[in-house]
Amino acid sequence: MFSDADAAALYDLLNPWDPDQRPEDSFYFPLVMGAESVLDVGCGTGSMLHLARERGHVGRLVGLDPDHAALERARRRADIEWTDGTAAEAERGANFELATMMGHAFQNLITDQDVRASLAGIHGALRPGGRFVFETRHPQARAWEGWTSSNPDDVAEVIDESGRALRYWHGVDSIAGDVVSISGTLAELDGTVLRGFTEDLRFLDVATLNGFLAEAAFEVEAQYGDWDMAPIGSSSREIITIARRG
Known part of the structure; x- marks a missing residue:
């Protein structure tokens, strides 16, 4: 037997979260540490929020994920809020300063309705001017x-x-x-x-992605084609987006 709990543990082995070694993690981590309240959408086993707390984050940290086994692993740390649910079910009116969606989790939103409902949920959970930071692979x-x-x-x-x-x-x-x-x-x-x-x-292209963001009342503050913050170009492998709630 290879259980769901085993699968959650395997995820941590295959995807170690380390901002000192991995460029994608080093991109997100200063944003998280600099925000007084953070909603991590698709938090999985909670590695990013665990480390943020270990390194001194004193504000509100909330992890949101529909994967029960992953959340059980995340709950090994009790000084963070863990919520079972999808992006569309994010806490409306929570006034988070920052929402993140890492690990290409945005690509699991398959239909237009999935994308719209998720962006609406994240928008509703952010304070006015709050930022949503995420990435998707460039097609x-x-x-x-x-x-x-x-x-x-x-x-x-x-x-x-x-x-x-x-x-x-x-x-x-x-x-x-x-x-x-x-x-x-x-x-x-x-x-x-x-x-x-x-x-x-x-795999959404830039124009389609930005159309969904505009429809959801997000303004694209910045977009990068790689973790070194290079602009999106003909060889970019990523679409890394910082969007601000209007």
């Missing part, structure tokens, strides 16, 4: 073409908390318009499959 980079077991950069080997040696890789199941359906496979090193995962990801 021009065609990231999905590297998600295959034949790409050594996409195959990860880890030792889990019980001491098992595991291998994890991706595959693309289908592409329909701007939605890519992928599968993840977790196996022992001898090839014994322990669990499969499926996920749909939407």
